[in-house]
Amino acid sequence: MNRSSTAWLFLTPALLVLGVFFLIPVLAGLLLSLTDYDIYALADIHNLRFVGLHNYWELLHRPLFWAALGHTLYFVIVGVPLSIGVSLGAALLLNSPLARARAFFRTALFAPVVTTVVAVAVIWRYLFNPKYGVVNFVLAHLGVQPVDWLGDPHWAMPMIILFAVWKNFGYNMIILLAGLQAIPAELYEAARIDGASAWRQFRHITLPSLAPILLMVGILTVAGYFQLFAEPYVITEGGPLQSTVSVLYLMYDEGFKYWNMGTASAVAFLLFVIMFGVTALMWRVGEARESLA
Amino acid sequence: MSTRTASVWINGALLIGAAVTLFPLLWMLSVSFMQPGAASSLPPPVWPAHATFHNYRELFEHAGMGRYFANSVFISTAITLLSLVCNTLAGYAFAKLRFAGREKLFAALIGGLVIPAQVAMLPLFLLLKYVGLVNTYAGVILPSTATVFGIVGIFLVRQYTRGIPDDLLEAARVDGAGELRIFVQIVLPLLKPILVTLAVLTFLTAWNDFMWPLIVLTGQQHYTLPVGLASLSREHVQDFELMMAGAVITVVPVLILFLALQRYYIRGLLLGSVKG
Numbered sequence: 001m002n003r004s005s006t007a008w009l010f011l012t013p014a015l016l017v018l019g020v021f022f023l024i025p026v027l028a029g030l031l032l033s034l035t036d037y038d039i040y041a042l043a044d045i046h047n048l049r050f051v052g053l054h055n056y057w058e059l060l061h062r063p064l065f066w067a068a069l070g071h072t073l074y075f076v077i078v079g080v081p082l083s084i085g086v087s088l089g090a091a092l093l094l095n096s097p098l099a100r101a102r103a104f105f106r107t108a109l110f111a112p113v114v115t116t117v118v119a120v121a122v123i124w125r126y127l128f129n130p131k132y133g134v135v136n137f138v139l140a141h142l143g144v145q146p147v148d149w150l151g152d153p154h155w156a157m158p159m160i161i162l163f164a165v166w167k168n169f170g171y172n173m174i175i176l177l178a179g180l181q182a183i184p185a186e187l188y189e190a191a192r193i194d195g196a197s198a199w200r201q202f203r204h205i206t207l208p209s210l211a212p213i214l215l216m217v218g219i220l221t222v223a224g225y226f227q228l229f230a231e232p233y234v235i236t237e238g239g240p241l242q243s244t245v246s247v248l249y250l251m252y253d254e255g256f257k258y259w260n261m262g263t264a265s266a267v268a269f270l271l272f273v274i275m276f277g278v279t280a281l282m283w284r285v286g287e288a289r290e291s292l293a
Numbered sequence: 294m295s296t297r298t299a300s301v302w303i304n305g306a307l308l309i310g311a312a313v314t315l316f317p318l319l320w321m322l323s324v325s326f327m328q329p330g331a332a333s334s335l336p337p338p339v340w341p342a343h344a345t346f347h348n349y350r351e352l353f354e355h356a357g358m359g360r361y362f363a364n365s366v367f368i369s370t371a372i373t374l375l376s377l378v379c380n381t382l383a384g385y386a387f388a389k390l391r392f393a394g395r396e397k398l399f400a401a402l403i404g405g406l407v408i409p410a411q412v413a414m415l416p417l418f419l420l421l422k423y424v425g426l427v428n429t430y431a432g433v434i435l436p437s438t439a440t441v442f443g444i445v446g447i448f449l450v451r452q453y454t455r456g457i458p459d460d461l462l463e464a465a466r467v468d469g470a471g472e473l474r475i476f477v478q479i480v481l482p483l484l485k486p487i488l489v490t491l492a493v494l495t496f497l498t499a500w501n502d503f504m505w506p507l508i509v510l511t512g513q514q515h516y517t518l519p520v521g522l523a524s525l526s527r528e529h530v531q532d533f534e535l536m537m538a539g540a541v542i543t544v545v546p547v548l549i550l551f552l553a554l555q556r557y558y559i560r561g562l563l564l565g566s567v568k569g
Contacts, residue, residue, distance in 0.1 A: 002472075003390050003391055003472060004393070006386075006473070007395075008392065010383060010385060010386035010390065011386050011398075013379045014380060014382065017375075017439045018402075018439050020439075021413070021440070022405070022410075022413055022443065025412075025414075026416075029415055029416045032415060032416050032419075093310070096303050098300040105307045105310070108314055108315055109307075109314050111314055111318065115318070115548065116500070116503075116518070116522075116544050117519070118503055118519040118543065119321075119539070119544045120317065120318075120544070122522065122526050123321045123537065123540055125530075125536075126536070129533075132335065134337045174559060175562070178563055229411075229504055230519075248411055248504075255415050256508055264415050265416070268411055268414070271412075272409055
């Protein structure tokens with residue numbers, strides 16, 4: 001057997017799986033979003049009609065879609081900088097020559113990343129329970145009135161953001177830590193001789209050296225955070241007053257609760273387009289700044 | 294600031310950080326051994342007054358948790374094995390076998406990474422419904438093999454395989470070894486570290502995966518732990534002790550696996566992140 005035919009033989013399982021269970025469904029999803037596929041079409045495919053861009057048009061005129069997009073953007077815009085900030089802070093601490101028991105701290109800080117969202121979300125609900133939760137108990141001792149964290153529309157999304165930061169910051173922390181360790185020690189050495197303060201060293205050596213990694217981490221985190229679903233599904237069930245319904249939550253409800261598969265597909269594609277636009281923009285801006293520096 | 298003060302600040306901050314990340318997990322463990330209703334009191338108890346396995350027994354005997362556990366083990370293992378086979382073969386082909394259109398096909402695959410898996414979920418559900426795979430193990434396993442670590446897995450194996458010197462493979466070819474034998478006898482043993490890494494990453498991701506199993510598993514008999522726990526938590530909102538025991542059963546296996554194979558996991562994470 002020659003090398004080329006071996007290659008195709010080796011590629012077949014992966015390409016078959018990716019083709020049948022990813023590529024074809026994605027293309028079919030695009031078609032599906034142009035139809036009125038609903039519970040009647042599910043029962044009898046003859047009820048299916050081609051409706052062009054009607055689903056998209058209808059969604060763009062629906063307050064719930066904009067609300068879901070707003071909640072998702074809130075989660076991304078507040079959650080991503082907060083997550084990366086905490087990741088960077090933790091990485092800097094771990095990278096300090098003064099830090100002790102580094103292996104232990106690294107593992108401890110990373111532990112939430114490997115846990116199951118659903119399970120830790122269940123813990124979260126207990127900790128923030130308005131009546132028996134430890135958070136309100138501690139706050140009461142500090143003289144703060146009990147807050148219905150997950151039942152108040154103003155607090156529910158901040159709680160979910162806090163949860164996501166706790167759960168995810170360890171991932172980027174590891175990547176940023178590797179980035180910090182790759183910065184040559186001579187750079188700091190030279191800066192110290194020049195009498196640069198710790199803050200100036202951070203500002204003029206650490207940050208510029210980390211810039212490419214921060215950009216990549218930022219893009220990946222934005223893409224991940226746009227896909228918010230399990231957290232509101234378990235912690236708040238989209239409530240209170242739909243204040244934590246994300247775009248994917250809307251897709252799930254439309255598609256698998258009301259069986260409006262056409263509309264749900266349109267939601268999925270709109271999310272994809274928005275995600276792609278935002279991450280591409282970040283990439284462009286990042287590259288432009290890189291070439292200026 | 295003296296070195297000593299700085300050291301106190303830095304280690305103090307690390308200690309607080311570790312407390313914040315570990316506290317919810319440790320408390321979950323403690324509450325899971327409390328008697329029913331014990332956690333619904335003030336001040337919130339930190340330690341079980343009368344430790345009991347009652348919640349665990351309840352979950353395994355009456356809530357089907359044993360079944361969900363077995364389902365999770367089976368589904369995650371199957372996804373891991375299947376994607377290991379697919380990704381290793383494909384990653385090796387992209388790294389070491391020459392064929393027309395290799396770079397273009399690889400670039401197309403990497404381009405596919407920008408498409409979120411959820412875009413495929415609705416048609417995938419309909420596809421599986423028409424072939425009768427909704428609410429089956431295969432209905433979770435096959436699509437997850439594609440989405441959980443499909444393209445990234447191929448990428449990781451390709452990166453790692455490129456480090457194997459071509460001379461080694463050429464020498465075997467000169468000696469008359471066939472392509473299959475070269476792969477099995479020379480390449481596979483060298484790939485062991487990356488295969489362990491990939492296996493850990495895939496297994497943990499498959500175990501924790503929620504949205505697709507939630508969609509495709511419509512009956513309790515096939516539920517995985519996360520789907521089963523989410524469903525239980527909607528029925529038992531105030532049964533904190535029971536829910537904490539459920540969370541322990543779901544989380545502890547992956548935490549143990551992670552602690553045991555941490556080195557491999559972290560390496561995979563770093564390898565995967567340099568793709569940018």
